[in-house]
Amino acid sequence: MTSEEIILAIKDIIQTIAPDEDLSELKTDVRLRDQIELDSMDFLDIVMELRKRYGVQVPEEDYKELATLDGCVAYLTPHMQGKTLKVGV
Amino acid sequence: MTNERYDAVVIGAGMSGLAAGIRLAQFDKRVVVLDRHSLWGGLNSFYKRGGRRFDTGLHALTNWVPATEKSTPLPKLLRQLRIPREELQLAEQSHSIVKVGAVSLEFGNGIGRLEASVAHAFPREIDGFRRLVSAIQAHDPFSDVVDASSARVRLGEWLRDPLLIECLIVPVAFYGSAREDEVEWDLFVVLFRSMFLEGLARPMGGIKTLLDALKKRFLDCGGILRMRSGVSRIVRDAHGAACGVQLDDGELLACERVLSSAGRVETQRLCDVPPQPAEVGQLSFCETTSVLSQPTRSLGHTATMVFFSTSEHFAYRRPAGLIDTTSGVVCASDNYAHHEFGEAGIVRVTCLANHAVWSGLDDEAYAAAKTQVAQEMLAAAGRVALDPRPWTSAFDMFTPKTIHRYTGHVNGAVYGSPVKARDGSIGVDKLHLIGTDQGTLGIIGSLLSGVTAANRHILMANQR
Numbered sequence: 001m002t003s004e005e006i007i008l009a010i011k012d013i014i015q016t017i018a019p020d021e022d023l024s025e026l027k028t029d030v031r032l033r034d035q036i037e038l039d040s041m042d043f044l045d046i047v048m049e050l051r052k053r054y055g056v057q058v059p060e061e062d063y064k065e066l067a068t069l070d071g072c073v074a075y076l077t078p079h080m081q082g083k084t085l086k087v088g089v
Numbered sequence: 090m091t092n093e094r095y096d097a098v099v100i101g102a103g104m105s106g107l108a109a110g111i112r113l114a115q116f117d118k119r120v121v122v123l124d125r126h127s128l129w130g131g132l133n134s135f136y137k138r139g140g141r142r143f144d145t146g147l148h149a150l151t152n153w154v155p156a157t158e159k160s161t162p163l164p165k166l167l168r169q170l171r172i173p174r175e176e177l178q179l180a181e182q183s184h185s186i187v188k189v190g191a192v193s194l195e196f197g198n199g200i201g202r203l204e205a206s207v208a209h210a211f212p213r214e215i216d217g218f219r220r221l222v223s224a225i226q227a228h229d230p231f232s233d234v235v236d237a238s239s240a241r242v243r244l245g246e247w248l249r250d251p252l253l254i255e256c257l258i259v260p261v262a263f264y265g266s267a268r269e270d271e272v273e274w275d276l277f278v279v280l281f282r283s284m285f286l287e288g289l290a291r292p293m294g295g296i297k298t299l300l301d302a303l304k305k306r307f308l309d310c311g312g313i314l315r316m317r318s319g320v321s322r323i324v325r326d327a328h329g330a331a332c333g334v335q336l337d338d339g340e341l342l343a344c345e346r347v348l349s350s351a352g353r354v355e356t357q358r359l360c361d362v363p364p365q366p367a368e369v370g371q372l373s374f375c376e377t378t379s380v381l382s383q384p385t386r387s388l389g390h391t392a393t394m395v396f397f398s399t400s401e402h403f404a405y406r407r408p409a410g411l412i413d414t415t416s417g418v419v420c421a422s423d424n425y426a427h428h429e430f431g432e433a434g435i436v437r438v439t440c441l442a443n444h445a446v447w448s449g450l451d452d453e454a455y456a457a458a459k460t461q462v463a464q465e466m467l468a469a470a471g472r473v474a475l476d477p478r479p480w481t482s483a484f485d486m487f488t489p490k491t492i493h494r495y496t497g498h499v500n501g502a503v504y505g506s507p508v509k510a511r512d513g514s515i516g517v518d519k520l521h522l523i524g525t526d527q528g529t530l531g532i533i534g535s536l537l538s539g540v541t542a543a544n545r546h547i548l549m550a551n552q553r
Contacts, residue, residue, distance in 0.1 A: 016171075017171075018168060019173070037159040039160075039165065041169055041544065042168070044544055044549060045169070048115075048116045048548060051116075052116055052117055060549065
């Protein structure tokens with residue numbers, strides 16, 4: 001999966017969790033929780049959806065790596081190799 | 090044991106059980122929710138009598154906030170369950186009243202109306218009251234820190250007039266204190282926030298609207314709901330850890346974890362752990378429901394809830410006799426914002442009652458006591474709010490005995506054990522309490538309890 005696809009994958013997961021948030025203006029280098037209303041329970045859901053959709057395991061100590069979209073790309077790139085983007089599930 | 094092994098068995102298809110079930114099923118866990126009864130909902134359910142649906146439990150949903158607010162318990166909870174807020178069709182209360190002795194306070198959604206009412210009735214206390222509100226606003230509603238000190242004593246830090254303190258204690262106690270004559274400080278803070286800073290609302294159509302949304306979501310996620318499937322025993326392995334349940338008909342279900350909303354003492358019994366006397370709840374209630382031939386507000390009664398104590402020294406304890414009508418709650422279930430969908434007026438009256446006295450009566454005496462006590466309760470409602478008798482077209486009533494029969498709670502103790510288990514533990518590995526005896530309150534609290542337990546004990550545990 002490319003960096004752009006990983007960002008799409010994450011945004012689609014966030015949209016599933018928080019359907020009423022507007023994600024069109026999200027900056028990739030600013031913490032997600034500073035741009036939209038996301039708490040630790042929501043981060044658990046992001047992680048659970050990554051596992052459900054892509055079989056990627058993110059241990060709790062690595063949650064912090066997912067704080068920004070850029071962070072998600074850096075952390076997830078090796079895990080998402082060869083995976084197919086699933087959106088709107 | 091059958092071949093099927095569940096990731097989790099959830100005992101009880103009430104608010105907490107369904108919420109836990111949704112969280113687990115949502116992430117592909119194999120989960121079954123079991124309930125002894127044919128209707129789901131637990132303490133907050135409904136039944137039909139004479140072709141009419143009666144709600145039990147629900148007087149009001151707490152934690153109402155405007156739809157634009159995202160960071161409080163209600164929106165966070167709905168997000169976790171992925172239930173759109175619109176599905177609940179929430180209607181705000183009109184306003185509610187607290188009456189203690191000769192004094193009366195009003196509150197609406199948001200703190201403004203209560204603050205104005207305190208300023209009017211207790212002008213010398215208003216500065217202290219505002220500081221109290223600020224202190225509670227600063228408190229994190231999701232905090233795990235337990236402060237079980239006395240709310241009456243703590244309120245003395247801000248308020249001097251014991252009557253004002255009583256006015257704040259009465260609604261909070263009735264809304265969910267399991268402890269006689271006492272409200273714990275952290276419980277007070279959570280409920281003050283839920284009722285006064287946020288507010289009260291009702292799903293259009295009553296509790297069934299919420300229960301239908303929960304059930305549908307659970308089944309849509311692939312969860313299994315089994316009604317008429319009471320649990321007679323929690324099965325433990327050689328190390329004492331929970332590893333399954335046995336149903337009333339003998340069927341065995343194997344699982345990784347058990348989440349129980351049966352109550353502390355009731356769950357201990359399922360594990361053959363003897364409960365301590367202090368752990369057994371004593372507080373139970375009688376409740377009447379009167380269906381009126383016309384809307385309650387057309388009779389001049391516009392309040393949604395009236396919490397009352399005719400004495401300035403509110404006695405929140407098990408009465409010596411059948412009933413204590415010197416305090417209670419009168420709820421006009423139709424005094425919410427959207428009454429225009431044709432519901433009749435409904436007045437419910439709730440008072441403290443003694444389970445042992447009720448259950449000691451033979452059938453004939455029980456029926457006579459119900460009739461007599463109903464008249465006393467309705468007359469009491471007339472003194473503080475509205476006596477619904479002249480307009481009543483249908484009537485029903487439940488007693489502590491009814492509560493015991495339908496919830497399994499020992500002593501018909503609606504709010505469960507006075508000893509709460511915040512971490513959900515009763516000392517049995519792989520078994521976690523959810524719901525009332527995990528220490529959360531009301532419908533929103535119970536749902537949060539189920540969500541939190543599923544997250545903490547199963548979803549997060551699997552990530553480690």
